[in-house]
Amino acid sequence: MKYKDYYETLGVPRTATQDEIKQAYRKLARKYHPDVSKLADAEARFKEINEANEVLKDPEKRTAYDQMGSNWKAGQDFQPPPNWDAGFEFRGGQGSPFGAGGTFGAGADFDPSDFFETLFGRRGAGPSAGRRRTSAQGEDHHAKVLIDVEDAYRGAERTISLRAPVEGPDGRVQMQERTLDVHIPKGIRPGQHLRLAGQGNAGIGGGKPGDLYLEIAFNPHSRFRVDGADVYVDLPLAPWEAALGASVDVPTPDGTVQLTVPKGSSAGRKLRLKGRGLPGKNPGDLYAVLAIVVPKAETDAARAAYESLANAFPNFQPRPNS
Amino acid sequence: MNDTISSALRGSVVEDDIELTIVELCRACRTSEHEIELWVVEGVLQPRGESRESWRFGGDALARIRVATRLTRDLDLNAPGVALALDLLDRIAELESRLVR
Numbered sequence: 001m002k003y004k005d006y007y008e009t010l011g012v013p014r015t016a017t018q019d020e021i022k023q024a025y026r027k028l029a030r031k032y033h034p035d036v037s038k039l040a041d042a043e044a045r046f047k048e049i050n051e052a053n054e055v056l057k058d059p060e061k062r063t064a065y066d067q068m069g070s071n072w073k074a075g076q077d078f079q080p081p082p083n084w085d086a087g088f089e090f091r092g093g094q095g096s097p098f099g100a101g102g103t104f105g106a107g108a109d110f111d112p113s114d115f116f117e118t119l120f121g122r123r124g125a126g127p128s129a130g131r132r133r134t135s136a137q138g139e140d141h142h143a144k145v146l147i148d149v150e151d152a153y154r155g156a157e158r159t160i161s162l163r164a165p166v167e168g169p170d171g172r173v174q175m176q177e178r179t180l181d182v183h184i185p186k187g188i189r190p191g192q193h194l195r196l197a198g199q200g201n202a203g204i205g206g207g208k209p210g211d212l213y214l215e216i217a218f219n220p221h222s223r224f225r226v227d228g229a230d231v232y233v234d235l236p237l238a239p240w241e242a243a244l245g246a247s248v249d250v251p252t253p254d255g256t257v258q259l260t261v262p263k264g265s266s267a268g269r270k271l272r273l274k275g276r277g278l279p280g281k282n283p284g285d286l287y288a289v290l291a292i293v294v295p296k297a298e299t300d301a302a303r304a305a306y307e308s309l310a311n312a313f314p315n316f317q318p319r320p321n322s
Numbered sequence: 323m324n325d326t327i328s329s330a331l332r333g334s335v336v337e338d339d340i341e342l343t344i345v346e347l348c349r350a351c352r353t354s355e356h357e358i359e360l361w362v363v364e365g366v367l368q369p370r371g372e373s374r375e376s377w378r379f380g381g382d383a384l385a386r387i388r389v390a391t392r393l394t395r396d397l398d399l400n401a402p403g404v405a406l407a408l409d410l411l412d413r414i415a416e417l418e419s420r421l422v423r
Contacts, residue, residue: 026397026398029396029397030397033392033393033396033397034392035389035392035393035411036393036407036411046396050396137349139349139352140349140350140352142350142388157328157330180331181328181329181330181331182330182331182333183328183330183331183332183333185332185335188335189337191385192335192336192337192338193335193336193337193381193384193385194333194334194335194336195333195334195336195340196331196333197333197334199331210349211349211350212333213336213350213384214333215385225422225423226422227419227422227423228419230423232422232423270423280338281338287423289423
């Protein structure tokens with residue numbers, strides 16, 4: 001297990017006041033919040049920031065953390081000293097983590113590191129005192145599934161792994177991994193959710209299981225861009241194809257189709273293939289975005305061709321307003 | 323492809339096929355009815371129906387409430403703050419989708 005330097009994570013000195021810690025956390029949380037930030041590592045960074053704040057904002061946890069000394073370096077191999085948590089209200093270690101009603105403020109998505117769990121325990125991992133004899137519906141579970149744009153055209157199957165708390169016969173809750181085969185329906189769009197009834201966390205005391213919600217995200221594609229139900233693809237043309245018109249092959253996620261490029265097409269023009277976007281009740285359209293690729297004038301013949309082109313258009317004004 | 327019978331689980335597409343009650347949304351998003359009411363007042367969500375009990379939310383409310391819940395919790399935003407953030411996120415999404423086109 002690696003030591004985590006929570007002060008370094010929040011960018012504050014070990015002597016920082018609680019207000020300074022709060023301020024540093026808020027600033028970083030706004031910057032790296034996964035719902036707001038577009039940075040690639042936002043989710044991982046936010047998790048670290050949240051965990052650091054979880055410890056440093058709580059004077060008791062902070063004192064216990066500080067007691068382990070300031071000589072540790074982030075990433076250093078670490079084992080907590082014996083009885084490091086003696087005298088604190090919370091009980092650390094694997095055997096006696098927070099039970100139900102623990103004092104975590106970071107909410108249901110809080111996903112602590114091994115380092116945090118070893119020191120402060122894991123929420124929900126203890127005996128669920130007070131809830132044990134009641135019956136309650138299991139919690140809904142959320143997960144994200146990445147698919148390719150082609151999968152949305154044809155439908156697909158994905159095997160997903162979920163880690164969820166399961167209550168044993170002794171009332172102790174343990175994390176268990178399970179896998180599910182899920183059908184991804186044809187026509188699903190990025191950002192949509194699938195609800196699988198009864199596939200969430202198990203109920204307590206005979207309560208119904210919760211539901212599983214899967215958020216669908218698309219892997220970026222080297223060729224196709226998806227906007228809602230519409231799909232965009234760049235279509236490079238030779239200058240003469242754009243000028244004279246041509247019949248060209250256009251790749252679509254569902255195979256190649258032939259498209260007539262009208263004569264006199266300019267770069268940036270979008271040609272719509274109706275109904276060739278993502279399928280569904282209201283299928284999207286596929287747009288071929290024209291680009292013009294200019295061959296290099298590297299041979300005498302090529303240079304002569306460009307010169308005769310120039311001679312053929314003595315009045316052509318590519319920059320009419322300049 | 324995949325038209326053959328398989329044992330894979332089939333779900334419903336929340337945004338296309340489902341309307342949600344306030345109770346279902348609270349459970350799915352781990353938030354309170356009170357909080358959802360505040361967001362309805364701010365115009366973040368527009369349910370069908372007159373009273374809280376008869377409210378039906380379109381499936382896209384799920385993603386919206388998930389974001390609203392996280393922003394409230396992680397950044398300590400109040401309902402008007404959440405409404406503003408969601409409006410700005412919508413605008414960013416709209417601008418980004420123009421870049422795609």
